[in-house]
Every structure is written in C-alpha cells, then in structure tokens.
Amino acid sequence: MKRILQNINILFDLTNEELAVLEQSLKIVTLKKNDLFLEAGTICEQIAFLESGCMRLFFDTPKKEACSDFYFENAVVGSFASFLNKSPSIVNIAAIESCELLVLSHNSVMELTTNYSKLSLLADSIIREQFLKAEKRESSFLVQSPEERFKNLLEEHPKIFKRVPLHFIAGYLNITPETLSRYRAKFLV
Amino acid sequence: MKRILQNINILFDLTNEELAVLEQSLKIVTLKKNDLFLEAGTICEQIAFLESGCMRLFFDTPKKEACSDFYFENAVVGSFASFLNKSPSIVNIAAIESCELLVLSHNSVMELTTNYSKLSLLADSIIREQFLKAEKRESSFLVQSPEERFKNLLEEHPKIFKRVPLHFIAGYLNITPETLSRYRAKFLV
DNA sequence: TTGATTTCTTGATTTGAATCAATTCTTTCC
DNA sequence: GGAAAGAATTGATTCAAATCAAGAAATCAA
Numbered sequence A, B: 001m002k003r004i005l006q007n008i009n010i011l012f013d014l015t016n017e018e019l020a021v022l023e024q025s026l027k028i029v030t031l032k033k034n035d036l037f038l039e040a041g042t043i044c045e046q047i048a049f050l051e052s053g054c055m056r057l058f059f060d061t062p063k064k065e066a067c068s069d070f071y072f073e074n075a076v077v078g079s080f081a082s083f084l085n086k087s088p089s090i091v092n093i094a095a096i097e098s099c100e101l102l103v104l105s106h107n108s109v110m111e112l113t114t115n116y117s118k119l120s121l122l123a124d125s126i127i128r129e130q131f132l133k134a135e136k137r138e139s140s141f142l143v144q145s146p147e148e149r150f151k152n153l154l155e156e157h158p159k160i161f162k163r164v165p166l167h168f169i170a171g172y173l174n175i176t177p178e179t180l181s182r183y184r185a186k187f188l189v
Numbered sequence C: 001t002t003g004a005t006t007t008c009t010t011g012a013t014t015t016g017a018a019t020c021a022a023t024t025c026t027t028t029c030c
Numbered sequence D: 001g002g003a004a005a006g007a008a009t010t011g012a013t014t015c016a017a018a019t020c021a022a023g024a025a026a027t028c029a030a
Helices: A003-012 A016-025 A080-085 A106-115 A117-143 A146-156 A166-173 A177-186 B003-012 B016-025 B080-085 B106-115 B117-143 B146-156 B166-173 B177-186
Strands: A027-031 A036-038 A046-052 A055-060 A065-071 A091-095 A099-105 B027-031 B036-038 B046-052 B055-060 B065-071 B091-095 B099-105
Touching (some): A003 A117, A016 A117, A055 A166, A080 B117, A099 A106, B003 B046, B003 B117, B065 B166, B117 B146, B166 B177
Antiparallel strands (some): A055 A091, B046 B099
C-alpha cells in the first residue's frame, strides 16, 4: 500500500471499505521534471497526494515565474480555488523533480466525501489546513522583511534549500536570485 | 428582515424553515468604532455577516498594525483559519466605523450546516469564495509592484478610499502612509 | 568527455520606498 | 468652540534590494 494511504489510515482510522474505495479512486500518475500538473487558465479538475518527488506552484508574470509554494512527500497538491469553484486557475503547478502522484478527480472527491463520513472528515481537515497556511503566508509578507522571511524559511524548512533550485526559492520569498545569493553568503549557508 | 438574510434567501432559495432557524441562530451585535470583533491569540468562536459599517483585519507587529483586509456591507467576517481549526487566531478584526453584525456561533454553524442542506451549500460557497480571495491576494504580492497594487485597488475598489483611513490602506498595500500619499498625489486622487 | 545550457555568485550602480522631520489638515471631545 | 490628538501631506536623506554586468560552477546532453 502506498505510504500516503497508510498515513491517512493512521490518522482517520478508515474502515476496510473506505480504504478500498479510496484506493480504487486514486489514479497513479508520474510526472517528469518540469511537467505541468496544472496550467494557469485551465480548471483544476483534480487534487493529488504527492507520494514522492517535489513540486512548485507559481504564477505567470511577464518577466519571471513567481514561485509561490512548494510541495513535498505527503503534500496535497492542487489549486483549491480553482478546484472548488470550477473556475480557471490563476496558478500553475509543475514538477521540480520526477514525481509520483495519487490523483483524485473532482467527481471522485465529491463521491467519496458524500458517501463516507471519515473521508469527508479528511477533506475537511485538508481544507482547514489550507486556511492556516494561507493566513501564515499572508502574514509573512505583511509583518516580515525579505531578510526575515529568508531566515525564517532557513530555520523552519532547511531541507528546501537542499532540493529546490535557488531561483524558485527566491521567487517564493519575493526577492531576486541575486539577493537570495547575498543572504546566503551573509548567513554562511 | 435584515438585508443579508434577504440576499442569502435570493441566492439559495431557502425554505421557510431554513430561513426561520437561520434567523433564530443569528445574534445581532453592534460595535463601535475601534471595537475588536476578534483579538489575536484568542480563538475565533464566531462568524458574522456584516449588515452595516466597515471593518478591518490586521496582524500585530512591533511597529505598526499590518492591515490586511477590509469588510463592507454583506461581507462574511472572521478568521476561517482560527474558526475552523479552533486554534488561536493570528489576526485581529476591528470595526472601522460603527457596525451592525449578524453573528453565528461555531455551534450554530455546525448545527445549521449538518441539518439543512441549503445552509450547508451556503457555507461551502463562502469557503470557496475565501480560496479565490486568498489566491488573488497572494498573487498581488508576487506579481505586482506596490504602485501596481495601488493602481489596481483604486480601479477595482475606489470606494475604499472614501471610507477607510489612508494609513489602513497603506498597510493593506504593504507600503507606508507617506508612500501612499505620494502615489495619490502622483495619480491626482 | 566535452561543449552547451542553466544556475549561482559576486561586483558596481541605480532606484524606489523607508525613514526622519516638519507642517497642515481633520477629528474628537471637554 | 477651541484645545488636543490623530491623520495626511510634503520635503530631505538613507538604505535595501533591483538591476545591470560578468564570471564561476554545476548540470545536461550529444
């Protein structure tokens, strides 16, 4: 059984039936580096659990690609704004490394959450998590300086620097790669 | 009947029973200018519909209050992150003007959404809306310059400038009041 | 392996916004 | 109504990060 299913099972104590239907609904998808999971302008029709690899969410901009979020093993991947509203996405999501995803279609999600109460709890819990993340992210822009954001990321998620190209991290922090490079030199990373 | 209930009724075509239970659950609260609806560190135990007046959401920071969102008539007010997770809020919400609020407790929301399908749809729709808003807001920081954010706000929500003190707007745009003042002079507002 | 991209670093310069400071304009409320 | 507090403007200066510009290092592909 996939690691992600194990984790979900541990947290939500699924019945055999729930586990079975969830497993049947999940489609395994592999992406190569740089492959798009979601393209801005299209509707996010699916949500995925990231079994292995890492990905990034980014906005299109004239000059650069404004990287905005990273996903690692066990993350839930997708644009909830687009998925839930069935509206065109304003974000892209792409693989940074080769990735293995367990994908749920919109229909599957609806079916699973309406018919299985524990899966509905799982969905709720994922949604709740998103709200926390969004609030923290917004606060980071409003209350921290770029340098503070850098130090904070370094402290809380040092592994990101091992796996993600620095120019993506620069985008996430909303600074240029040059500035990130100087921060790194300054703090002896 | 309160305007907000009318609007909800129009959108969701409630039954008489639904309308009645919703109305019974709503508690009318009035706030004076600067009164707090939610204080950072406490759990957001209630969500409100703003019947009249306007409010702001802001983060605590050492120097300034980093204003982050505004609410006007018909808005849904609260920290979803704190409300849904029952976790301490990292945001404050306060009245900018005298406000009349229709308040729902956490229990009421749970009861209403589990027992009345149309009210559950209403809740879902509010949640969906939040995701769209959060994604747009994040994109504004990553893809727009401060000056572009200003011009955009001026174009899309000119009335904000009529009702909200400028230093709050400056916080929302993540610039100083001085800079906002100069933008205004530059664009002849 | 080597040549070619791409990524990262380092330096010099520019620039936009913050800061500091002073004044005017508005509210608020005794 | 007038004093006091708060909000907004305007100017001078500083500063942090962007930009511009090479190079170095690493990755990729032929």
